[in-house]
Amino acid sequence: MSSVTTTASAAVATGLATEERASRLGRGVRLTGFYLLLLIIALIFILPYLMSVFAAFKPLPAILAQSPLRPPTSPTWSNFSTLFTQYDFGRYLANTLLVTVILTAGQVIFSMMGAYAFARMSFPGRDSLFWLYLMTLMVPNIVTLVPLYVLFAHSHLLNTYWAIFLPYVLGVPYSVFLMRQYFMTIPKEVMEAARLDGCSEGRILWKIIVPISRPIIITATLLAFVFGWNNFMWPLIVTNSNSLNVLTVGIANFNSNFGVEWNLILAGALVALVPMVILFAIFQKHIVNSISLTGINR
Amino acid sequence: MSVATAPTAALPKRRKTAAAEDTAERRRTIRTAFAFLAPSLIGVLLFLLIPIVMVIGLSLVQWNMLTPMKWVGLSNYVNIFEFDGFGHSLIVTLYYVILNIPIQTAFALGMAMLLRQKHAGSGLIRVIAVLPFLSTPVAMGVVWNWIFSPTTGLVNQFLGHLGITGPAWLSNEATAMPVIAFANIWQYAGYNMLFFLAGLGAIPLSLYEAAALDGAGKWEQFRRVTLPLLRPTMLFVLVTGVIGSFQVFDTVYVMTAGGPGNATQVASLNIYNTAFAGFRIGEAAAMSVVLFLIILAITIAQFRYFNKRITYEIA
Numbered sequence: 001m002s003s004v005t006t007t008a009s010a011a012v013a014t015g016l017a018t019e020e021r022a023s024r025l026g027r028g029v030r031l032t033g034f035y036l037l038l039l040i041i042a043l044i045f046i047l048p049y050l051m052s053v054f055a056a057f058k059p060l061p062a063i064l065a066q067s068p069l070r071p072p073t074s075p076t077w078s079n080f081s082t083l084f085t086q087y088d089f090g091r092y093l094a095n096t097l098l099v100t101v102i103l104t105a106g107q108v109i110f111s112m113m114g115a116y117a118f119a120r121m122s123f124p125g126r127d128s129l130f131w132l133y134l135m136t137l138m139v140p141n142i143v144t145l146v147p148l149y150v151l152f153a154h155s156h157l158l159n160t161y162w163a164i165f166l167p168y169v170l171g172v173p174y175s176v177f178l179m180r181q182y183f184m185t186i187p188k189e190v191m192e193a194a195r196l197d198g199c200s201e202g203r204i205l206w207k208i209i210v211p212i213s214r215p216i217i218i219t220a221t222l223l224a225f226v227f228g229w230n231n232f233m234w235p236l237i238v239t240n241s242n243s244l245n246v247l248t249v250g251i252a253n254f255n256s257n258f259g260v261e262w263n264l265i266l267a268g269a270l271v272a273l274v275p276m277v278i279l280f281a282i283f284q285k286h287i288v289n290s291i292s293l294t295g296i297n298r
Numbered sequence: 299m300s301v302a303t304a305p306t307a308a309l310p311k312r313r314k315t316a317a318a319e320d321t322a323e324r325r326r327t328i329r330t331a332f333a334f335l336a337p338s339l340i341g342v343l344l345f346l347l348i349p350i351v352m353v354i355g356l357s358l359v360q361w362n363m364l365t366p367m368k369w370v371g372l373s374n375y376v377n378i379f380e381f382d383g384f385g386h387s388l389i390v391t392l393y394y395v396i397l398n399i400p401i402q403t404a405f406a407l408g409m410a411m412l413l414r415q416k417h418a419g420s421g422l423i424r425v426i427a428v429l430p431f432l433s434t435p436v437a438m439g440v441v442w443n444w445i446f447s448p449t450t451g452l453v454n455q456f457l458g459h460l461g462i463t464g465p466a467w468l469s470n471e472a473t474a475m476p477v478i479a480f481a482n483i484w485q486y487a488g489y490n491m492l493f494f495l496a497g498l499g500a501i502p503l504s505l506y507e508a509a510a511l512d513g514a515g516k517w518e519q520f521r522r523v524t525l526p527l528l529r530p531t532m533l534f535v536l537v538t539g540v541i542g543s544f545q546v547f548d549t550v551y552v553m554t555a556g557g558p559g560n561a562t563q564v565a566s567l568n569i570y571n572t573a574f575a576g577f578r579i580g581e582a583a584a585m586s587v588v589l590f591l592i593i594l595a596i597t598i599a600q601f602r603y604f605n606k607r608i609t610y611e612i613a
Contacts, residue, residue: 037412038423045426045488051452052441068445068452106337114338123331129339136346138597142545142566143590146573146582147352148345153363170341201330230434232548233566237574248436252552255440262444269437276432284425291428291492 049273056080056267063262079267087264088242089271092250095161096272099235099246100228103165107224108217110171115179116205120191130180133173141233149237163238164246168228175220182216183209219290222283229276247272353590356583363577374584378572383560384585387568388592390475394564395543397479403535405487407528410494411520424495427488435485439552442481443468471561474554478562481549486542490535497531498524533604537597544593565589 051068057075058066083089117123118130148167149158157163186209194204210217232248239245245253251268258264280287357374359367378384409427413420430438445452446467454464467473501524509519525532547566550556556563556571565585573582 031417034412034417035419038419041409041412042423042426044484045430047452048438048441048445048484049429051445055444064450067455068450110337110341113334117331117334121327121331121334123328126331129335132347133338133342136342138594139346139350140541140545140590140593142547142569143353143586144346144349145569146579146586147349147356149573150352150356150363150579151344151349167341167345170345171338173338173342173346176338201327201334205334226432230432230436230548232436232551233570237570248434248548251434251436251440255443255552256555259443260447262447262450265440266444269434269440272434272437276434277429280429280432284428287432288425288428288492291431291489 049277052266052270052273055262056270058263060261060263063266079263080271082264083268083271087250087254088245089247089250089268091243092245092247093271095244096229096246096248099161099164100225103168103228104221104224106165106169107171107175108221110169111175111220112179112210112217113205114171114176115183116201116209118176118180119183120186120188120209121201133176136173137177145233145237148234152238158238159241159244161244164235164244165228167234168224168231175224178220179213179216182213186212215286215289218283218286222279222287222290225279226276229272353583353586356579357587359580361579363579370580374580375588378581378584378588382568382572382581382585383563384565384568384588386560387563387565387585388588390561390563391544391546391565394475394479394546394562395540397476398482398543399536399539401479402483402487402490402539403532405483406490406535407494409487409491410498411524413491413495414498424491427491429488430485431489433485435481435548436552438481438485439549442477442549443553446477468554469558471558474558474562478546478549478553481553482543482546486539490539493531493535494528497528501527529604533600537600540596540600541593544589544596 054071055063055068056079057072057077059076059078062072114133118126118133152158152163152166157166190208191204194208199207230248231246232252235246236249236252239249251265251272254268255265358369358371360370360374361367409423413424444450446454448454448464448466448469451464451467453467457464465473467477505523505527506519509523514522545566546564547570550562550564550567551570554562556567566589569582569585569589572578572585
């Protein structure tokens with residue numbers, strides 16, 4: 001009788017042990033699978049950059065002869081120096097930087113002012129104007145492209161720096177909307193107290209609202225900067241002189257003229273991509289949080 | 299006299315000045331508010347509202363920007379389908395959207411599910427996956443041109459090792475559009491993953507525990523708990539994704555320029571060519587209006603579908 005129970009309990013014990021071992025084994029397999037998947041995902045996102053970097057430091061014959069995954073044996077800067085001396089990539093880079101900085105500064109400051117007026121000031125017609133802004137969010141960019149071009153042609157603004165950033169520099173509804181939603185969460189009392197102390201609205205915005213609202217301002221700044229840097233279609237149609245080209249237009253033109261000179265064209269692509277990677281490396285935490293922030297607000 | 303009446307007259311007078319000050323103050327606030335609003339309001343008027351009215355007007359004329367406009371009524375709307383292949387462009391665009399959106403959304407959701415639990419390394423992958431969102435589409439287009447190039451590209455070299463001769467991806471009618479769709483999936487999947495991660499984070503764990511107690515397996519839990527509660531996120535991701543995809547331009551311009559033949563002649567490329575290569579402003583404007591109406595209709599349909607489903611879920 002007692003022996004029966006002991007064998008039974010022993011059986012239960014060994015059963016438990018194998019079960020535990022099996023589940024630990026299962027966990028191990030699952031974890032290995034998990035990390036294998038992570039590795040594949042990481043490779044998918046990293047490989048295109050890595051290969052372009054390799055290629056940009058190789059001469060053309062090496063690119064044609066070697067595997068794209070092989071690092072350059074004797075890295076050379078010659079592709080970049082060709083782009084910057086024989087072609088105008090220095091100019092393109094400077095143009096892009098100039099236009100993007102102006103666009104970003106204007107868009108953020110003017111959107112912020114608009115957002116503050118909508119969020120915390122009262123004036124007649126406020127709600128209907130805000131609705132108007134919201135409605136324009138629904139309008140795809142491509143729809144306004146042709147009439148905007150006509151407007152700019154009639155104002156003799158084609159082929160100027162102004163043309164490139166003007167449509168986006170005065171503040172855009174999306175940015176106004178994002179910041180307005182954020183400003184609405186700041187208690188009214190803060191501003192009323194400041195007003196009673198004789199603070200002007202400008203000072204309230206600059207000294208009180210801006211410091212509290214750093215996350216959303218960084219979000220708006222990053223979105224504007226990325227948009228300006230990557231913008232292609234609009235600069236493509238409003239400029240047609242080489243000296244005004246931004247990087248995207250320069251790369252596209254280069255691509256249609258020298259499409260198979262992979263050494264130069266990939267180096268050119270990196271001139272546009274690397275600053276964004278650096279921006280990302282510095283602000284990655286902000287960027288990841290920012291994007292989530294834009295989602296929650298919807 | 300003034301001395302005698304002073305105490306009685308002063309009171310209403312002071313009240314009056316206070317009221318006057320109040321309206322003056324109010325007027326000042328309104329002025330300040332409009333001053334704050336002015337730049338963005340001018341921007342919205344000049345660069346959004348006026349162009350929308352203009353595009354409708356322009357769609358009713360024939361105009362090459364040099365000779366005077368000629369009123370042609372609705373005939374542009376017929377001509378773009380008969381002579382400019384806009385019907386084909388719309389079909390090609392729709393094909394692109396269908397290739398792009400479901401895979402991109404599934405990939406983004408899959409990654410979010412995978413990275414949901416905090417394991418060592420998942421934070422790093424989360425960051426890596428978002429990087430493509432920032433990268434210049436035009437520059438990436440060039441990189442994809444190389445990766446998918448017939449002989450020197452990674453893809454065909456890899457296939458070559460397996461003994462397969464890969465196609466000339468971007469100059470093949472069957473493969474060009476899927477490659478372009480792949481490029482855009484690569485670019486935006488990580489970005490959309492962030493929204494799904496935020497959405498997943500908002501689902502209370504107790505719901506899963508309750509479902510598990512009721513005997514729901516992992517798949518059942520995903521279908522009955524995760525998906526229904528992700529609907530607002532799903533709506534956001536789909537609406538923004540669809541609006542963006544219908545306007546795809548940069549990658550197409552750099553990777554195929556509409557070819558081979560006109561297999562990838564998407565709507566925005568057709569608008570671009572009609573307006574800025576052919577200088578047929580009226581036709582391009584008509585195409586813009588049609589594209590706008592289609593995007594609007596699909597957006598409204600998505601809102602309706604998801605709203606209905608959401609109310610159904612609550613009931």
